[in-house]
Each structure stands twice: as structure tokens, then as C-alpha cells.
Amino acid sequence: MRIIRIIAPWLLSLFFTCSWAGAQDAPPRLEVFAEVGGSFLNNGSGQISVGAPICTGPVCPAIVPPEQPVTVTSSFSKTARLFTGARLRITRHDALEANYSYSPNRLAFQEGMQTFGAAYNRVDLISFNYVRYLWIKTRVQPFATAGVGTNRFSGGPSTVPALEVSVGPDNGWQFAWNYGGGADIVLQRHLALRLELRDYVTGQPNFITGTSHNIVPSAGIVFRFK
Numbered sequence: 001m002r003i004i005r006i007i008a009p010w011l012l013s014l015f016f017t018c019s020w021a022g023a024q025d026a027p028p029r030l031e032v033f034a035e036v037g038g039s040f041l042n043n044g045s046g047q048i049s050v051g052a053p054i055c056t057g058p059v060c061p062a063i064v065p066p067e068q069p070v071t072v073t074s075s076f077s078k079t080a081r082l083f084t085g086a087r088l089r090i091t092r093h094d095a096l097e098a099n100y101s102y103s104p105n106r107l108a109f110q111e112g113m114q115t116f117g118a119a120y121n122r123v124d125l126i127s128f129n130y131v132r133y134l135w136i137k138t139r140v141q142p143f144a145t146a147g148v149g150t151n152r153f154s155g156g157p158s159t160v161p162a163l164e165v166s167v168g169p170d171n172g173w174q175f176a177w178n179y180g181g182g183a184d185i186v187l188q189r190h191l192a193l194r195l196e197l198r199d200y201v202t203g204q205p206n207f208i209t210g211t212s213h214n215i216v217p218s219a220g221i222v223f224r225f226k
Contacts, residue, residue: 027089027136028224033194035083037218039103039123041076044208074208077106083218087131095131097145100124101216107153107205120171122155123214125200127178142183145198151176151212153205168206176202184222192222 085099107120129147154170182196200214 027092027133028190028226029089030086030226031089031192031222031224032086033084033220033222035194035196035218035220037081037083037216039079039081039105040215041105041123042213043073043075044204044210044212045071045073046204046206046208071111072208073110074204075108075110077108079103079105081216081218083216083220092136093133095133097127097129097131097147099127099129101127103214106156118156120153120156120205123151123153125149125151125176125214127176127200129178139186140183141186142181144179144181145196146177146179148175148177150174151200151202171205174202176200180216190224192224193219194222195219 081101081103083099083101085097087095087097089095101124103123104121105123106118108118127147127149129145131143131145133141133143135142150173152170152173178198178200180196180198182194185193185195187193196219197215197217200216202212202214204210204212
């Protein structure tokens with residue numbers, strides 16, 4: 001009995017110590033993050049119909065020939081992107097994320113070698129992602145992610161006079177999805193550095209056809225809570 005009385009406190013102490021250590025190993029459930037990076041969108045092309053009045057003499061009524069299709073290409077400026085959101089851990093390796101990002105990419109149109117005025121100058125994106133952590137036992141914790149959301153091109157003039165087309169104040173909210181990966185570098189239990197690369201995929205704006213890819217490398221700070 002004396003031996004039991006001596007050993008029991010040590011066993012209880014060891015039990016609570018191990019339990020505390022195990023709890024310390026578990027990653028915090030909730031985190032918020034803020035990142036900054038680049039925003040690189042691919043170009044696209046589309047067709048518009050253009051007809052110009054012509055006159056065959058010094059005094060005559062204008063003659064409007066049949067409209068002709070003209071191929072127009074688009075290009076976005078390369079710029080920075082702000083990215084923020086929150087993650088909720090479901091298990092040690094699985095998390096759900098809600099995020100918002102903004103970038104001031106400017107859209108310009110070209111017809112042949114001639115560049116016309118800009119149309120949009122802002123890209124907003126809201127997304128909901130699933131995140132899978134591949135490894136959590138070291139300070140460097142890589143992850144893969146994929147999700148769906150909505151994207152909007154907006155800002156700038158509502159028409160491009162040189163092309164005789166109207167682009168509207170915004171392109172409306174479009175379906176978008178994204179995928180990518182990155183890594184958290186855990187500085188301390190409640191603070192980490194995040195590096196990642198994502199591709200946001202949606203439709204091209206306005207009359208431009210095809211798929212828009214927005215490549216976004218970013219880095220930022222993660223605040224982790226229980």
C-alpha cells in the first residue's frame with residue numbers, strides 16, 4: 001500500500017503531463033490570415049461587328065456598309081493582390097476556408113497593333129475552399145486546397161468609344177473556382193508565416209471568350225486561435 005501511495009501521485013502527474021503535451025501538439029482550430037502577392041491574368045480574344053458610314057461624293061447621304069467582324073484581344077495589367085480570410089480546422093489535417101481578395105488589374109483592348117482605352121480596373125473574388133494539410137508534425141506544414149466562389153470585373157468607363165462597344169460598369173458576378181497549394185511555417189503556436197500559389201479560374205469579361213486564369217503567388221501572416 002505504501003508503494004501505491006508513493007507511485008500514484010507520479011502516475012497522475014505523468015498522465016496530466018502527457019495529456020497537456022498532446023493538447024499542445026494539436027493545431028489551433030480557428031485562424032485568420034492576411035496576405036499580399038501578385039495578380040497575373042491571361043489574355044483573351046473576341047469578335048465585335050463594326051460598320052462605319054462612308055460617302056462617295058462631296059455632297060451625298062452617308063452610306064453604312066454591312067458590319068464587319070473585327071477580332072479584338074484583351075490584356076490585363078500585372079499588379080498586386082490583397083488576400084484575407086479565415087480557416088476552421090475540422091480535424092488535424094482538414095480545414096474549411098472562407099476568403100476574399102481584391103486586385104486593381106486594368107483591362108485594355110487591342111485591335112491589331114493598336115491599343116484602345118481601358119475598360120475594367122478592379123477584380124473582386126469571394127471563395128470557399130477545402131484545405132488538406134499533408135504534414136503537421138514539423139514547423140513547415142504543407143497543404144493543398146481547392147474551392148469554388150464568384151468573381152467580378154468592375155470599375156473604369158462604361159464604353160470603349162474607339163471600338164463602339166459598351167462594357168458596362170461591371171461584368172456581374174461570375175462562377176469561379178480555384179486550386180493551389182502552399183505551406184505554413186509555424187513561428188509559435190499562435191503565429192505562422194504562410195506562402196502559397198493559387199490559380200483562380202473563371203470566364204473572360206464582356207465579349208471576350210475563353211477561360212480566365214488568374215495566377216496568384218502570395219505570402220502573409222496567420223493568427224491562430226483555439
